[in-house]
Amino acid sequence: MGRLIGILLIVASLVAGWYWSAYQTFLQAPLNLPEDGLVLTVTPGSNLRQISAELAQQGVLSEPEFLYWHARWKQLAHRIRAGEYQVIAGSKPDDLLNLLVSGKTISYSLTLLEGWNFKQVMAAVRKNGVLKQELDGLDDEQIMRELGYPGIHPEGRFFPETYSFPRGTSDIDFLKRAYRKMQQELDAAWAGRNKDSIMVKNKEEALILASIIEKETGVPDERPEIAGVFSRRLKIGMKLQTDPTVIYGMGDRYKGNIRRSDLREDTPYNTYVHKGLTPTPICMPGRAALDAALNPKPGKSLYFVSRGDGTHVFSETLKQHNAAVRKYQLKK
Numbered sequence: 427m428g429r430l431i432g433i434l435l436i437v438a439s440l441v442a443g444w445y446w447s448a449y450q451t452f453l454q455a456p457l458n459l460p461e462d463g464l465v466l467t468v469t470p471g472s473n474l475r476q477i478s479a480e481l482a483q484q485g486v487l488s489e490p491e492f493l494y495w496h497a498r499w500k501q502l503a504h505r506i507r508a509g510e511y512q513v514i515a516g517s518k519p520d521d522l523l524n525l526l527v528s529g530k531t532i533s534y535s536l537t538l539l540e541g542w543n544f545k546q547v548m549a550a551v552r553k554n555g556v557l558k559q560e561l562d563g564l565d566d567e568q569i570m571r572e573l574g575y576p577g578i579h580p581e582g583r584f585f586p587e588t589y590s591f592p593r594g595t596s597d598i599d600f601l602k603r604a605y606r607k608m609q610q611e612l613d614a615a616w617a618g619r620n621k622d623s624i625m626v627k628n629k630e631e632a633l634i635l636a637s638i639i640e641k642e643t644g645v646p647d648e649r650p651e652i653a654g655v656f657s658r659r660l661k662i663g664m665k666l667q668t669d670p671t672v673i674y675g676m677g678d679r680y681k682g683n684i685r686r687s688d689l690r691e692d693t694p695y696n697t698y699v700h701k702g703l704t705p706t707p708i709c710m711p712g713r714a715a716l717d718a719a720l721n722p723k724p725g726k727s728l729y730f731v732s733r734g735d736g737t738h739v740f741s742e743t744l745k746q747h748n749a750a751v752r753k754y755q756l757k758k
Contacts, residue, residue, distance in 0.1 A: 456516050457486050463514045467593075468526060470508040477506070477526070493519050502527050510593045531592040538604060540586040540712035541640050543674070547584055547604075547710070551597050558596040573602055582637045582707025585611050608633075611713055619720035625660040626703075626719065636719040637707035641670035645737055649718035655730055655740065657722040664728065666697040674708040731755060 464486065468477060474497050478490035487493060497503040502523050509531030513522060534556045538547055544566065551557060561569050566580050575583075584601060585608035591600060615636075616629050626632045635656060642652050659666055672688055673680045675695030689698045694705050711719075727740040729747035733754050741747040 456518055457481075457513070457522060458488070459486060459513060459515045459517065461515055463512055463517075465532065466511045466513050468506060468508045468511065472506075472508070474503045474506055474526075487519075493523070496520075497523055507531075533590045533592060535588050535590045536600070537588040538584060538586045538710065540715070541644075541709050542586060543709050544580040544582075544584070547601075551600065554597075556593050556595070557591070557600055558594055560596050560598050561601075569601075572598055573605060575605065579706045582633050582710055583608055584710055586710045586712050608710075611716060615713070615716035615720050618717070620722070623654075623657065623722050623724060624720055625657045631703055632716065632719050633711070634703045634707050636711035636715040637709045638666070638668055638670060638704070639718055640711040640715040641674075641709050642668060643736070643738065646714055648738060649714055650721060650723035651725070651727070651740060652730065652738070653718040653722035654725050655727050658726075658728055660702065663701060665699075665701050666703075668697050671695045671697040671704050671708055674704070 464484075466477075466481075474494050475490075478487060478493045481487040481493075482490040494503065496519060497506075500523070506526045507529040509529060511525055511530070512532050513525065517525075536550060536554050536557070538550065542550075548561075548569070552559065552562070561572060564572065567576075570576060570578050570580050584604035587607070589600065589603060612629050612633055616632060619632075624632075626635055635653070638656065639649055639652050643649060656666055656668075658664075669684055672684055672691075672693075672695070675691070675693030676684075676688060689696070692699050694700070695708065697704065725740075726742045729741040729744065729750075730738040731741075731747060731750045731754055732738055739750040739754060741750055
């Protein structure tokens with residue numbers, strides 16, 4: 427009996443030794459990955475046993491149980507986070523575990539451009555193949571209700587910049603983030619406003635004016651000067667008479683040209699017809715336009731006309747302005 431026990435102990439020690447050796451070899455050997463690595467998707471609710479089995483089926487792991495028990499020993503098995511991960515070639519089991527615990531998922535991005543209107547924003551969001559689409563078929567009012575901002579017009583409410591996000595992010599979460607960012611940028615611009623020179627009464631009006639400035643020029647140095655022109659016009663009750671507001675009021679009817687009849691059309695956004703600001707923003711302004719709207723450049727100019735190269739000529743009198751129009755627009 428004692429001899430049998432001794433034999434069993436020897437066998438057990440040999441088996442344990444073999445497992446320990448195999449285990450150590452497993453930990454030191456790189457995973458069987460392609461040269462460009464592997465994209466591993468961990469779905470919510472999945473556990474490490476399932477992940478290990480999946481990797482074994484793909485030929486990445488030779489001993490899936492080793493990975494599971496190693497994670498248990500390191501107390502990592504229940505800390506795995508869902509997401510999409512890039513496992514690089516040369517990674518070892520510990521590298522894989524640390525990656526899955528880190529939550530450093532593959533990051534995608536979507537850029538919202540300065541000057542885009544809400545229709546363009548939604549077109550970009552709906553075209554994105556990574557964002558989870560939950561707003562399909564909803565109109566603007568319904569979208570804002572889903573975002574938690576019922577009754578608020580969507581135009582100009584989303585800050586233009588590049589946003590990074592993991593796969594599975596919803597279009598709702600993406601837009602909420604862009605909305606909050608615009609609020610933060612508007613708050614910051616309002617805090618730095620020149621109280622003595624602005625003609626807007628509140629942040630809402632500042633956002634509207636900034637959107638008009640954004641559409642009028644892409645030249646950074648001109649934004650404060652254009653803001654100055656609009657601020658002086660608002661101060662004396664002069665119509666803003668800015669083409670981008672007319673274009674916005676035309677909507678899909680705009681085909682690239684503004685006719686005289688368009689300038690006379692009584693839409694709420696036609697600043698050739700109505701004094702003051704438009705009812706809502708007309709696009710998404712960037713930080714520079716927000717700052718310009720709240721820090722207009724001092725001066726006397728009341729007019730400006732495009733040179734045709736993206737820049738403008740500024741004039742103090744109508745006579746000077748008409749001369750600039752003849753030179754740069756009519757080529758006379």
